[in-house]
Amino acid sequence: MSGGKHLAKGSQKPELPDDGILRLYSMRFCPYAHRAHLVLDAKNIPYHTIFINLTEKPEWLTDYSPLGKVPALQLTKEEGNPALIESLIIAEYLDEKYPEVPLFPKDPLKKAQEKILIERFNAVVSAMYKVFLGGSEAAPGALTEISKGLDVFEKELSTRGTPYFGGDKPGMLDYMIWPWCERSAMLKYLLPDKYEMDKERFGKLIQWRDLMINDPAVKGFYLDGETHAKFMKARRENTHDYDMLV
Amino acid sequence: MSGGKHLAKGSQKPELPDDGILRLYSMRFCPYAHRAHLVLDAKNIPYHTIFINLTEKPEWLTDYSPLGKVPALQLTKEEGNPALIESLIIAEYLDEKYPEVPLFPKDPLKKAQEKILIERFNAVVSAMYKVFLGGSEAAPGALTEISKGLDVFEKELSTRGTPYFGGDKPGMLDYMIWPWCERSAMLKYLLPDKYEMDKERFGKLIQWRDLMINDPAVKGFYLDGETHAKFMKARRENTHDYDMLV
Numbered sequence: 352m353s354g355g356k357h358l359a360k361g362s363q364k365p366e367l368p369d370d371g372i373l374r375l376y377s378m379r380f381c382p383y384a385h386r387a388h389l390v391l392d393a394k395n396i397p398y399h400t401i402f403i404n405l406t407e408k409p410e411w412l413t414d415y416s417p418l419g420k421v422p423a424l425q426l427t428k429e430e431g432n433p434a435l436i437e438s439l440i441i442a443e444y445l446d447e448k449y450p451e452v453p454l455f456p457k458d459p460l461k462k463a464q465e466k467i468l469i470e471r472f473n474a475v476v477s478a479m480y481k482v483f484l485g486g487s488e489a490a491p492g493a494l495t496e497i498s499k500g501l502d503v504f505e506k507e508l509s510t511r512g513t514p515y516f517g518g519d520k521p522g523m524l525d526y527m528i529w530p531w532c533e534r535s536a537m538l539k540y541l542l543p544d545k546y547e548m549d550k551e552r553f554g555k556l557i558q559w560r561d562l563m564i565n566d567p568a569v570k571g572f573y574l575d576g577e578t579h580a581k582f583m584k585a586r587r588e589n590t591h592d593y594d595m596l597v
Numbered sequence: 598m599s600g601g602k603h604l605a606k607g608s609q610k611p612e613l614p615d616d617g618i619l620r621l622y623s624m625r626f627c628p629y630a631h632r633a634h635l636v637l638d639a640k641n642i643p644y645h646t647i648f649i650n651l652t653e654k655p656e657w658l659t660d661y662s663p664l665g666k667v668p669a670l671q672l673t674k675e676e677g678n679p680a681l682i683e684s685l686i687i688a689e690y691l692d693e694k695y696p697e698v699p700l701f702p703k704d705p706l707k708k709a710q711e712k713i714l715i716e717r718f719n720a721v722v723s724a725m726y727k728v729f730l731g732g733s734e735a736a737p738g739a740l741t742e743i744s745k746g747l748d749v750f751e752k753e754l755s756t757r758g759t760p761y762f763g764g765d766k767p768g769m770l771d772y773m774i775w776p777w778c779e780r781s782a783m784l785k786y787l788l789p790d791k792y793e794m795d796k797e798r799f800g801k802l803i804q805w806r807d808l809m810i811n812d813p814a815v816k817g818f819y820l821d822g823e824t825h826a827k828f829m830k831a832r833r834e835n836t837h838d839y840d841m842l843v
Contacts, residue, residue, distance in 0.1 A: 437712070460672065
């Protein structure tokens with residue numbers, strides 16, 4: 352609805368058709384917004400995307416997202432057109448409201464265990480960002496932290512004995528951690544020594560990654576490591592261009 | 598199972614009866630563990646409590662809680678006796694597994710909206726801790742931040758027009774924010790100017806607090822502001838005694 356361009360401060364509030372279709376406020380390179388795209392796409396739910404410039408935020412953004420964050424999902428079929436925020440809350444809402452393609456396990460225990468793994472992936476995320484933003488010199492030990500964090504997931508895939516965490520196809524855990532797994536391909540471009548995942552240590556995860564790249568929901572929003580790295584390098588210097596793909 | 602005492606490094610792993618009763622690893626003054634106690638008590642679910650010394654953690658704690666945190670809830674009726682961590686994940690699991698006393702709304706949208714408010718309460722929590730740990734001099738503006746954060750909840754109660762966020766009785770939102778609301782009574786003892794909530798600005802929240810104090814689940818684990826303050830003051834100087842109530 353913004354033609355892929357990121358709407359900024361001073362922009363007109365987008366006029367959207369009264370078509371009852373969900374509206375996702377997003378940013379093309381935001382991994383948390385990425386989660387919402389993946390769930391919507393995996394469930395084949397139609398939605399409009401409104402991309403937001405997060406440096407110079409539109410004044411009207413807080414009408415949908417009180418803290419000015421993305422993703423925000425506006426529910427245009429519900430009374431008052433309320434909007435939801437927080438990627439995990441949005442993901443679970445969509446899974447409950449649109450149960451046709453279930454992503455979380457039905458069993459409360461299994462579901463809780465998936466959520467705990469999503470939570471534990473945060474250790475990988477924060478270590479990755481140390482490198483993304485500061486490089487390996489600025490964050491000594493961060494690559495070790497990433498590997499230690501990933502050990503948990505390698506072991507989990509191995510224990511489950513399935514190609515995806517969700518079994519024969521991706522489930523909520525697969526999609527919730529994917530945005531950062533996709534972005535880990537940046538490391539090759541951001542680090543002087545061309546970081547590659549250890550093929551012995553992360554055999555299962557490497558197979559998983561290669562499968563995930565071909566999943567239709569992942570494919571639909573996929574960017575390669577070089578593109579992510581281009582955005583990130585510019586972000587480090589605060590010269591990033593939200594519209595670099597438009 | 599630890600007679601109210603907090604088990605520390607070097608302690609024996611507690612031997613518990615094979616009675617199928619849930620086991621909660623907790624710390625008497627931890628607000629996140631407090632959430633788990635409230636949900637269990639509100640739902641009348643029997644459980645054993647094992648209190649943990651979080652400064653000198655028992656070596657066996659990671660058998661139940663991989664990151665060494667509380668709360669952890671061990672499910673002794675499930676195969677392999679798995680343990681769950683993270684207060685909100687535990688709370689939602691219990692609500693799904695023990696639906697007799699429902700705490701979250703059934704409707705996915707209403708449930709998501711409760712979760713967003715629980716998330717937004719974090720702004721109040723982090724501002725409170727600035728004062729709890731540093732005093733108002735160390736954290737100028739923190740009292741203003743607390744009040745601004747609470748405005749959202751005052752307005753919400755007013756819009757709902759019910760005594761509790763959950764309606765005629767406390768629901769998940771009530772219990773998830775309560776641990777810090779109980780602890781806000783510390784401010785009177787920790788600040789030189791005897792902080793009291795503004796009776797005009799927070800009329801609904803003050804009524805709510807007075808009702809909550811008399812809720813059976815809240816009553817069962819309640820400590821007054823002076824007691825919380827005593828623990829917190831000692832914690833500031835690292836001289837806190839986990840067993841001060843034993």
